[in-house]
Structure formats: C-alpha cells, structure tokens
Amino acid sequence: GAGVSQSPRYKVAKRGQDVALRCDPISGHVSLFWYQQALGQGPEFLTYFQNEAQLDKSGLPSDRFFAERPEGSVSTLKIQRTQQEDSAVYLCASSPTLGNYNSPLHFGNGTRLTVT
Amino acid sequence: GQNIDQPTEMTATEGAIVQINCTYQTSGFNGLFWYQQHAGEAPTFLSYNVLDGLEEKGRFSSFLSRSKGYSYLLLKELQMKDSASYLCAVREEDDKIIFGKGTRLHILP
Numbered sequence: 012g013a014g015v016s017q018s019p020r021y022k023v024a025k026r027g028q029d030v031a032l033r034c035d036p037i038s039g040h041v042s043l044f045w046y047q048q049a050l051g052q053g054p055e056f057l058t059y060f061q062n063e064a065q066l067d068k069s070g071l072p073s074d075r076f077f078a079e080r081p082e083g084s085v086s087t088l089k090i091q092r093t094q095q096e097d098s099a100v101y102l103c104a105s106s107p108t109l110g111n112y113n114s115p116l117h118f119g120n121g122t123r124l125t126v127t
Numbered sequence: 128g129q130n131i132d133q134p135t136e137m138t139a140t141e142g143a144i145v146q147i148n149c150t151y152q153t154s155g156f157n158g159l160f161w162y163q164q165h166a167g168e169a170p171t172f173l174s175y176n177v178l179d180g181l182e183e184k185g186r187f188s189s190f191l192s193r194s195k196g197y198s199y200l201l202l203k204e205l206q207m208k209d210s211a212s213y214l215c216a217v218r219e220e221d222d223k224i225i226f227g228k229g230t231r232l233h234i235l236p
Contacts (some may be wrong), residue, residue, distance in 0.1 A: 044224065045170070053214050053229040059222075067223050102169065115160060115172035116224060
C-alpha cells in the first residue's frame with residue numbers, strides 16, 4: 012500500500028528564496044507531524060496537526076516557517092527567505108486515529124534542503 | 128522542560144548483545160517508542176511501551192520504568208545490518224511526539 016510521500020526529494024535553494032515542501036500522508040491518517048533533522052542528530056519537532064487543526068507549532072524555529080493542512084490531508088511546510096541554517100532533512104510522519112496511543116508514526120523519506 | 132537523553136554512539140561485536148539506554152523528562156507521558164534509522168533513510172518503528180516491564184519482539188526487546196523515566200532497547204544476536212541509529216521518542220500527554228538525538232550503533236565483525 013502507499014506510504015507517506017514527500018516531495019521534492021531534494022531541494023537546492025539560494026539564500027533568500029522561498030521554498031514549499033509537500034507531504035502526502037497515508038490515506039485516513041488523522042495526525043501529521045513535521046520534523047527537522049540535521050546530520051547526525053535526531054528529528055527535532057516542528058509542528059503537528061490533527062485533521063486540519065494545527066495543535067502545536069512551538070517547534071517552528073522562526074516566523075519564516077509556516078505549515079498548513081487545509082483539508083486535513085496533504086500538508087505543506089513553507090520556509091520564507093531561506094537561510095543557510097535551514098539546511099536539513101525535513102521529515103513528515105502520519106499516524107492513524109486519535110487516542111490510539113500505541114499507533115506509531117509512519118515516516119516519509121524526507122526532503123533534503125540545501126541552502127547555498 | 129522536555130529532555131530525552133541517550134548515548135551518542137556505541138560499538139558492539141557481531142553476535143553479541145547490546146543495551147541502549149534512554150532517560151526522559153517530558154510534559155506528561157503516553158508511551159515511549161523506539162525507532163531504527165539507517166543512514167539516508169526514514170526512521171522505522173521498532174517498539175512501543177506504555178506500561179512498566181519488558182516487551183519482547185524477536186531479537187529486539189524494550190523495557191520501560193515510568194517511575195524512573197527510563198527505558199532501554201536490547202538487541203540480541205547482533206548482525207551487521209543492525210548498524211544504524213536508534214531513536215528514543217516519547218508521546219506527551221497532548222499527543223506530541225518528541226525524539227532524542229539518537230544513538231549511532233556500530234557493529235564490528
């Protein structure tokens with residue numbers, strides 16, 4: 012079956028450019044998470060959604076980062092005026108029903124962003 | 128505040144046993160996950176613990192002590208393909224899932 016799909020797989024942006032990263036979760040999955048992973052580090056929480064509601068965005072590094080999930084399915088992470096420190100792998104993960112605490116996250120393959 | 132600690136790197140020998148520890152201090156607790164991540168790949172789910180005790184799944188076992196804020200992942204009969212990073216993650220009471228920095232495990236022949 013289809014897993015979590017992220018696009019693009021790789022993105023090279025010039026400093027100051029805006030980028031948009033897309034995540035297609037597993038169909039029917041209620042929860043959707045975004046993480047930022049630097050080389051050799053664990054995934055750092057950015058934000059998460061339950062359906063279309065963004066429940067926590069405390070991990071977004073600055074107001075240049077914005078995430079949305081308008082119809083409770085596909086999500087987009089937008090980074091405005093990219094900086095070199097934004098270079099990382101951006102991972103999206105989804106999870107099925109609410110309150111089912113043993114439901115693991117299913118990860119996409121990530122988008123590797125390089126800002127030059 | 129939130130804090131999940133695990134060793135940065137470990138080395139073990141093929142065929143041996145290794146234990147990777149994780150301690151946590153988080154805002155509420157709704158379970159602890161272990162994930163495996165090979166270089167350049169997405170994390171994959173290994174185990175989930177919410178009650179104290181040991182959960183065994185083949186060569187991998189995971190232990191939890193909620194009162195101590197402590198978990199470990201035990202890998203037996205190590206194989207070269209077990210060389211990877213192992214990530215400890217906690218689901219907090221608001222459903223947010225946060226990860227430790229990961230433990231890179233090197234297996235020597």
